[in-house]
Amino acid sequence: MKTYKQPSTVGRFGEFGGMYVSETLMPLLLNLDKSYKKIQKDKKFKKELNDLFKNYVGRPSSLHFAKNLSKYINGPKVYFKRDELNHTGAHKINNCLGQILLAKKMGKTRIIAETGAGQHGVATATVCALFGLPCYIYMGSKDIERQKPNVFRMKLLGATIIPVESGSKSLKDAMNEALRDWIKNVRDTFYIIGSTAGPHPYPKMVRDFQSVIGKEAREQILKVEKKLPDYLIACVGGGSNAMGLFYPFLNDKKVKIIGVEAAGRGAKTEETAATMTSGTPGILHGSYSYVLQDNDGQIKEAHSISAGLDYPGVGPEHSHLKDIKRVKYFGVTDKEALEAFQTCSKLEGIIPALEPSHALAYLIKAFKNKHKNKLVILNMCGRGDKDLFTAAKAIGFDADE
Amino acid sequence: MNNLDTLPKKKILSLFMTCGFPTLSQSKKIFNEMLSHQPDVIEFGLPFSDPMADGPIIQEANKLALSSNLSTQQSLNLIKELSKSKNNTSFVIMCYLNTVRKFGVDKFIKNIKNIVDGIIIVDLPFEEESEIKKSLSKNNIHLIKLISPMTDKKRAQKLLKDSKGFIYYISATGITGSNKLDYKEINKNVKSLKKMSKIPVLVGFGIKSKKDVLEISKKTNADGVIIGSALIQKYFDLKMDINKYLIALKKLIKEVKV
Ligand SMILES: Cc1ncc(COP(=O)(O)O)c(C=O)c1O
Numbered sequence: 001m002k003t004y005k006q007p008s009t010v011g012r013f014g015e016f017g018g019m020y021v022s023e024t025l026m027p028l029l030l031n032l033d034k035s036y037k038k039i040q041k042d043k044k045f046k047k048e049l050n051d052l053f054k055n056y057v058g059r060p061s062s063l064h065f066a067k068n069l070s071k072y073i074n075g076p077k078v079y080f081k082r083d084e085l086n087h088t089g090a091h092k093i094n095n096c097l098g099q100i101l102l103a104k105k106m107g108k109t110r111i112i113a114e115t116g117a118g119q120h121g122v123a124t125a126t127v128c129a130l131f132g133l134p135c136y137i138y139m140g141s142k143d144i145e146r147q148k149p150n151v152f153r154m155k156l157l158g159a160t161i162i163p164v165e166s167g168s169k170s171l172k173d174a175m176n177e178a179l180r181d182w183i184k185n186v187r188d189t190f191y192i193i194g195s196t197a198g199p200h201p202y203p204k205m206v207r208d209f210q211s212v213i214g215k216e217a218r219e220q221i222l223k224v225e226k227k228l229p230d231y232l233i234a235c236v237g238g239g240s241n242a243m244g245l246f247y248p249f250l251n252d253k254k255v256k257i258i259g260v261e262a263a264g265r266g267a268k269t270e271e272t273a274a275t276m277t278s279g280t281p282g283i284l285h286g287s288y289s290y291v292l293q294d295n296d297g298q299i300k301e302a303h304s305i306s307a308g309l310d311y312p313g314v315g316p317e318h319s320h321l322k323d324i325k326r327v328k329y330f331g332v333t334d335k336e337a338l339e340a341f342q343t344c345s346k347l348e349g350i351i352p353a354l355e356p357s358h359a360l361a362y363l364i365k366a367f368k369n370k371h372k373n374k375l376v377i378l379n380m381c382g383r384g385d386k387d388l389f390t391a392a393k394a395i396g397f398d399a400d401e
Numbered sequence: 402m403n404n405l406d407t408l409p410k411k412k413i414l415s416l417f418m419t420c421g422f423p424t425l426s427q428s429k430k431i432f433n434e435m436l437s438h439q440p441d442v443i444e445f446g447l448p449f450s451d452p453m454a455d456g457p458i459i460q461e462a463n464k465l466a467l468s469s470n471l472s473t474q475q476s477l478n479l480i481k482e483l484s485k486s487k488n489n490t491s492f493v494i495m496c497y498l499n500t501v502r503k504f505g506v507d508k509f510i511k512n513i514k515n516i517v518d519g520i521i522i523v524d525l526p527f528e529e530e531s532e533i534k535k536s537l538s539k540n541n542i543h544l545i546k547l548i549s550p551m552t553d554k555k556r557a558q559k560l561l562k563d564s565k566g567f568i569y570y571i572s573a574t575g576i577t578g579s580n581k582l583d584y585k586e587i588n589k590n591v592k593s594l595k596k597m598s599k600i601p602v603l604v605g606f607g608i609k610s611k612k613d614v615l616e617i618s619k620k621t622n623a624d625g626v627i628i629g630s631a632l633i634q635k636y637f638d639l640k641m642d643i644n645k646y647l648i649a650l651k652k653l654i655k656e657v658k659v
Binding site: 010018019020021022023024025026027028166167172176179180183186282283284285286293295296297298299 | 497523548
């Protein structure tokens with residue numbers, strides 16, 4: 001493989017990506033791309049962001065050797081990259097800080113975002129509180145129901161939540177509505193997209209802001225183990241935590257990389273969110289990538305117990321990495337994820353979010369009694385607080401008993 | 402022959418309607434009613450599950466059309482059937498790129514060749530258009546350009562270089578069905594567009610009534626208007642009674658045909 005250098009200047013990862021938006025947004029995206037390129041070279045911006053990473057988020061996040069889980073798997077030595085320890089409880093804050101600094105530099109005065117699990121919504125509301133900007137969060141009504149703690153968090157942080165009733169009432173539809181808001185309010189509004197999805201330059205920009213995860217992990221593992229990991233594993237919704245971990249390792253050919261998607265009730269059923277396992281290339285939210293769609297290109301509804309993975313699309317960079325076979329993608333069902341959620345809690349004393357529970361489930365399933373003496377880094381990208389109600393219900397735990 | 406090349410000079414009327422809305426058979430009646438007025442242009446919206454640039458009314462129309470599993474082929478067949486009585490009316494398809502791509506660009510063009518005069522692909526910006534544009538122009542179908550208030554002069558010039566048919570000027574930054582009309586800004590931008598290109602400039606998004614149509618014609622230099630959401634809105638206002646709707650539609654079209 002040649003040195004990995006993506007995307008192209010027009011936002012292509014191989015054939016994927018691009019900018020498929022109406023002419024109302026096009027000038028804005030081009031302007032955003034220009035501004036982003038400019039701040040990438042800006043030392044002051046970098047310093048500001050690094051300060052916030054360190055003192056506000058609590059970076060670097062630690063690299064924890066999961067001894068008990070490793071023993072249980074009886075296979076490789078497993079490390080958790082603990083982005084769940086970040087302020088606000090997930091990796092999403094890394095990206096939000098980067099984007100809000102950019103929004104400030106561009107003179108924007110109103111922030112909008114979409115959210116599924118509510119983690120990106122909380123992170124956006126948080127940075128808006130910090131920077132004193134009004135914040136509007138689009139959230140599917142189905143997600144509002146299943147992520148109540150985060151809804152309250154966002155309100156406390158001063159954000160306005162706009163329930164989305166269209167379509168499947170989850171992440172996809174929230175993103176449609178956020179894009180419509182942006183089209184209506186192009187002049188003053190900055191849209192903080194929460195994953196490596198959407199039109200160029202978002203997939204690249206979000207990846208860059210999240211790649212602090214992989215950069216740290218690389219240094220940390222070299223320090224403790226004196227070598228690179230054999231495997232990286234992360235869950236993939238839109239793909240931002242995964243790209244953040246993977247990106248700094250893409251040129252390390254010996255490092256095998258695995259992305260884990262949510263397969264809902266099974267990748268072969270209609271109730272899945274495993275875009276790359278079950279989907280075909282198509283256009284959603286301004287980007288050409290794998291999507292769940294029917295023969296006429298109508299986007300299907302996704303299904304996953306995890307609101308953060310309940311998305312019928314995926315970032316274009318993942319589609320490219322799948323096609324060039326640099327990363328392998330697998331699906332994990334709701335049931336498997338729930339089991340891993342409990343296993344990890346009991347064994348490591350870490351209650352993971354349902355999203356990384358998918359990555360954990362794959363690790364436990366595929367590495368059990370195998371790959372001894374190997375090193376694995378798993379991205380523990382979020383904590384489970386937000387999922388307690390959902391998980392309790394699914395497991396059949398009655399809190400009143 | 403492409404009907405768009407012989408559009409009248411002034412007061413062009415373009416009517417938008419979603420294909421297959423509310424059902425395929427009722428949709429045929431609606432389009433027949435529209436055609437009976439011989440508007441200059443009819444825009445056929447192909448329903449899409451995720452119409453990013455459309456407001457709640459057209460979204461709802463898309464949803465209704467798709468709820469009976471309308472296929473792209475059925476929409477194209479409907480347009481073909483209607484084209485028998487098209488006369489001088491220009492037929493324009495308005496759709497999202499995924500619909501065309503998934504159907505197959507070549508197959509799509511084969512299906513609409515000699516039937517459809519122009520196509521608006523809402524989410525296909527200038528930067529991504531070259532391949533499709535070539536295939537379309539080989540088959541004498543014009544790729545209609547959208548220009549928004551955010552498009553600056555330099556960009557507009559680039560976009561309008563050898564463009565054909567008409568220019569679709571989005572009158573408000575917003576999704577279809579938005580309501581603020583700023584005539585001063587519209588006039589300024591339309592004037593500037595008319596300096597760049599010889600083809601007519603039509604104003605769309607947010608035009609609802611006879612009054613709006615008259616104001617556009619009085620206060621701006623635009624060559625015509627596009628009406629969409631307002632036509633569809635009536636159906637919901639009338640509690641989805643198709644017979645009442647067809648009567649109201651007739652009345653509204655007569656009014657806006659000034
Ligand atoms: C903890 C956590 N992990 C993962 C995701 C999925 O997003 P991505 O694939 O962009 O990391 C989310 C989304 O809300 C999340 O909250």
